[in-house]
Amino acid sequence: MSGTKAGRVPGLLPDLLLGDFHVHSTFSDDAQSTLAENIAAASAAGLRTVRLTDHVRGATTWVPEFVTAVAAERIPAGLSVLTGVEAKLLDATGAVDTPADLVVGPGGVDAVVIGDHQFPGTDGPWSPRATRERLDAGLSDEDALDLLIEASIRACERTPHAQLAHWFSILPKVGLDEAQLGDERLLAWAQAAAATGTIVEVNEKWGCPGPAAIAALQDAGARIVASTDSHLATDVGRYQRVPALLGAAAALVGAEREPTERERAR
Numbered sequence: 001m002s003g004t005k006a007g008r009v010p011g012l013l014p015d016l017l018l019g020d021f022h023v024h025s026t027f028s029d030d031a032q033s034t035l036a037e038n039i040a041a042a043s044a045a046g047l048r049t050v051r052l053t054d055h056v057r058g059a060t061t062w063v064p065e066f067v068t069a070v071a072a073e074r075i076p077a078g079l080s081v082l083t084g085v086e087a088k089l090l091d092a093t094g095a096v097d098t099p100a101d102l103v104v105g106p107g108g109v110d111a112v113v114i115g116d117h118q119f120p121g122t123d124g125p126w127s128p129r130a131t132r133e134r135l136d137a138g139l140s141d142e143d144a145l146d147l148l149i150e151a152s153i154r155a156c157e158r159t160p161h162a163q164l165a166h167w168f169s170i171l172p173k174v175g176l177d178e179a180q181l182g183d184e185r186l187l188a189w190a191q192a193a194a195a196t197g198t199i200v201e202v203n204e205k206w207g208c209p210g211p212a213a214i215a216a217l218q219d220a221g222a223r224i225v226a227s228t229d230s231h232l233a234t235d236v237g238r239y240q241r242v243p244a245l246l247g248a249a250a251a252l253v254g255a256e257r258e259p260t261e262r263e264r265a266r
């Protein structure tokens with residue numbers, strides 16, 4: 001491990017927590033706060049950056065209205081307001097459930113926030129239950145994990161301005177554990193995120209991805225952000241699980257960087 005990483009890890013934590021890259025408003029069916037309430041909450045929490053993010057599907061038509069509404073908000077000094085739409089990963093090809101006319105970039109939203117809400121199957125999204133049934137029927141854990149990583153990499157490759165939301169939250173829902181992924185899969189995933197400029201959240205609501213995945217992202221040079229996935233303004237920018245995950249990841253990177261006495265003696 002190179003010495004440059006030593007300087008990166010301690011500085012990572014405070015800076016990251018000054019952003020909240022996944023905040024829902026009433027444009028999402030299940031969220032309670034307005035855009036203005038979220039912006040005020042972000043400013044009150046001392047954030048520098050907030051990404052206003054709402055759920056879309058292929059059939060969603062209100063994205064231009066959302067972009068116009070955000071542009072009309074008064075932004076407090078010191079706060080940068082970004083936008084995004086959250087859409088689910090659909091299948092093994094890495095397709096994402098966004099409206100066909102979605103504009104990402106100038107005049108549109110700033111990012112496509114991809115959620116692993118369903119398992120990316122070979123023939124479309126598999127619900128957690130359908131995935132467990134396939135695992136019970138003989139799909140091996142290893143093949144399922146490969147499928148998820150392949151789909152994740154393809155989604156990074158084919159989605160400009162992508163951000164992965166609560167990645168690997170699907171695993172416990174299907175009876176699998178992030179620890180089963182192993183270094184090789186995490187490395188391939190992290191390298192794809194870095195190579196494609198895909199942002200990866202460390203998500204407060206879901207408490208994922210875990211320390212090994214975060215460490216892999218850091219090693220690969222991928223961009224990591226913090227998010228609350230808040231559905232209520234009072235949760236914006238408030239972190240408990242994220243600092244713990246980042247701290248555990250930093251300890252892993254540190255453990256690799258500084259060999260133990262026994263390792264030095266070898």
Ligand SMILES: [Zn+2]
Binds near residue numbers: 086115116117165166
């Ligand atoms: Zn989500």
Ligand SMILES: [Zn+2]
Binds near residue numbers: 022024086165229
């Ligand atoms: Zn969300």
